[in-house]
Amino acid sequence: MEISPKYKQLWNKWDVRVLILLSLSIQIILIFLGRLRRTSTSRWIRLVVWASYLLADRVAGFVLGQLSSSMDGSSSNIIIAFWAPFLILHLGGPDTITAYSIEDNELWARHLLGLGYDLFIAFYVYFRSLPNTRLLIPTLLIFLVAIIKYVERSYSLYKASVKGIHNSISSFNITINDLTNAFERLLQRNNLKYLHQAFLLYSNIKPYFIDAFQNLNENGEIENFLENMSAEQALMVMRTELNYAYDEFYTKAIVIHSIPGYVLRVLCSTCILVAFSLFVLEPKDDFNNLDVDITYVLLTTSICLDFIATIMLMFSDRMIVSLLNVKKLSNFSNWLANFIFRIKNTCRKGKYWSIKLPQLNLLIYCLSFSSPKKTLRQRMMSWVAKKLSFMQAKSWLYRTSFIEQETYTLQTMSPVKAPQEFLEIIISNLQRLEHLSLEDFNKPAGFSALQKVSTFTSLDNAVPFVQLLKTLSFDQQVLIWHITTELCLHGNLKSQHPWHPQRNEIEENTSKGLKIKSSEMEACKYLSNYMMHTVLIRSDLLSTMGGESYMLFWETIKEMIEFIGMSYDDQHQLLKPNEKVEEVCMKMIATPIEFNNFTASLFNSARVLAHLMLTTREEERWTVITMEWVELLQKGANKTKGRHI
Structure with a gap:
């Protein structure tokens, strides 16, 4: 099938023009959506940003190659050649995103080398328009801006690379007195100087991002101050430091927030405005009207994007820090910093991060694969075909099948926003863990807490089980405690579940202690599903899931599916999803286990642990489970590579 000459001619006329507008559109998307990765968990936003980031360089590079072939010897050559530096400008990218992943920063040398090649192509395109020099000055001005932007991006990538961070660490020196003053001012919540002090603290912990553990005495000083902070103050510190870290690793902030950066910003803005003015004054009678419009x-658009980038620069945290560092005209700089701070907080209300926890409930997945209409082989083959990496898609499909019922047992199938009480529970338990000795910290999660449970001292069977925890790897501990937590949640009356519809009515007439217990139950549920998601879906973060653990996980999943499958009957099919979960959990707890054989199965180990936990007083039980999940969270953080943010 041959394409009509009419359409070929139409494409030859519009190909470069459409592509250069596409390149411009990608820049608009990146400058507005680039920073939303930090505050949004939307998959659509991340998909759009990811696709735009990958396409930006490829589209601009492709159009550069097409420009030379589009020159037909007419007077439009000069205006087409004027587009070449804009493509170099697009390759420099917006200030809001320089890298999509942390590994992109290590390619700074390749990116800088690409500058030479792209400049060669752009100058070649312009030389083909000679000897016509009508737009020479505007072209050179845009070339200057484009080169500056390209070099800024390459230098930002270098500064965020391992080598760049090492060099910045060696050139930065902070003393204990500086840290002491930083914390004293940091605790003054109403003083905007906490941004400056948090920046000093971030500079001190920066070695951890490249797994370079230095300044142990100073870090001990940090721990002492963090111990005396309230949960709200500690969260404020972490959010501010994460904000600085994100800007340094993924944007041009570290380059543009400097004296040379401010000078270059003024220079670039001036050059773009002058180039626009010169083009407006240039006679255009012999130019193609469409090319003039483009x-x-x-x-x-370049002027507008530059203006928006300047506004973002002025109302950033690092600008406030820079103003507070000004020695001369300190009164004016402090007033300006306060002014920016008030406006920024009014518009954004001080929110830096969207604290949402991805969730994965293994019991729910096993229920979804336990339909009696399929054989076990068919169910397992379906599981293998989807693979663990597609569990999130499966969770969406499974969730939509119950969307009309709004069941409380299925609420955590989608990411959940962590409430303030949940964060305070984590912070308070983390502060408690700072008092653990190195020997206790290296024990399995919850080991110390289990030994203190008064009920366990009277159970001879509990002793060998507690000892068994020592032999389990981190991911195996997560699996056992995940199943145990689920069984403990549903092992009570269903009205005791933290999200049961009757729970709020019951709590109206309960004591404060029971309300605290409900918050701990909710925290355990969130952390349990989050850690299971991390171990199975994001195992690359922890690098702890070895071949043996994968086999044990598969065996556990298979065993759970078989157990649930044997529990199905005609009456079971009529149960609602809530009742299915509750009935299965009750059967898992009630079914006898031969204690001597439980060590061969993680599933049976979890059932034994759940049985032991259910023998304890309820307040004590959830305190222990909360402590062990916070310990697992901390141990998981220690196993995570520092360069993952």
Whole structure:
């Protein structure tokens, strides 16, 4: 099938023009959506940003190659050649995103080398328009801006690389007195100087991002101050430091927030405005009207994007820090910093991060694969075909099948926003863990807490089980405690579940202690599903899931599916999802286990642990489970590579 000459001619006329507008559109998307990765967990936003980031360089590079072949010897050559530096400008990218992943920063040398090649192509395109020099000055001005932007991006990538961070660490020196003053001011919540002090603290912990553990005495000083902070203050510190870290690793902040950066910003803005003015004054009678319109779009959009980038620069935390560091005209700089701080908080209300926890409930998945209409082989083959990496898609499909019922047992199938009480529980338990000795910290999660449970001292069977925890790897501990937590949640009356519809009515007439217990139950549920998601879906973060653990996980999943499958009958099919979960959990607890054989199965080990936990007083039980999940969270953080943010 041959393409009509009419359409070929139409494409030959519009190909470069459409592609250069596409390149411009990608820049608009990146500058507005680039920073939303930090505050949004939307998959659609991440998909759009990821696709735009990958396409930006490829589209701009492709159009550069097409420009030379589009020159037909007419007077439009000069205006087409004027587009070449805009493509170099697009390759420099917006200030809001320089890298999509942390590994992109290590490619700074390749990116800088690409500058030479792209400049060669751009100058070649312009030389083909000679000897016509009508737009020489505007072209050179845009070339200057483009080169500056390209070098800024390459240097930002270098500063965020391992080598760049090592060099910045060696050139930064902070003393204990500086840290002491930083914390004293940091605790003054109403003083905007906490941004500056948090920046000093971030500079001190930066070695951890490249797994370079230094300044142990100073870090001990940090721990002492963090211990005396309230949960709200500690969260404020972490959010601010994460904000600085994100800007340094994924944006141009570290380059543009400097004296040379401010000077270059003024220079670039001036050059773009002058180039626009010169083009407006240039006679255009012999130019193609369509090409003139496209050039106006390129220039005006560049001015608008530069203005938006300048506004973002002025109302950033690092700008406030820079103003507070000004020695001369300190009164004016402090007033300006306060002014920016008030406006920024009014518009954004001080929210840096969207604290949402991805969730994965293994019991729910096993229920979804336990339909009696399929054989076990068919169910397992379906599981293998989807693989663990597609569990999130499966969770969406499974969740939508119950969407009309709004069941409380299925609430955690989607990411949940962590409430303030949940964060305070984690912070308070983390502060308690700072008092653990190195020997206790290296024990399995919850080991110390289990030994203190008064009920366990009267159970001879508990002693060998507690000892068994010592032999389990981190991911195996997560699996056992995940199943145990689920069984403990549903082993009570269903009205005791933290999200049961009757729970709020019951709590109206309960004591404060029982309400605290409910918060601990909710925290355990969130952390249990989050850690299971991390171990199975994001195992690359922990690098702890070895071949043996994968086999044990598969065996556990298979065993759970078989157990649930044997529990199905005609009456079971009529149960609602809530009742299915509750009935299965009750059967898992009630079914006898031969204690001597439980060590061969993680599933049976979890059932034994759940049985032991259910023998304890309820308040004591959830305190222990909360402590062990916070310990697992901390141990998981220690196993995570520092360069993952």
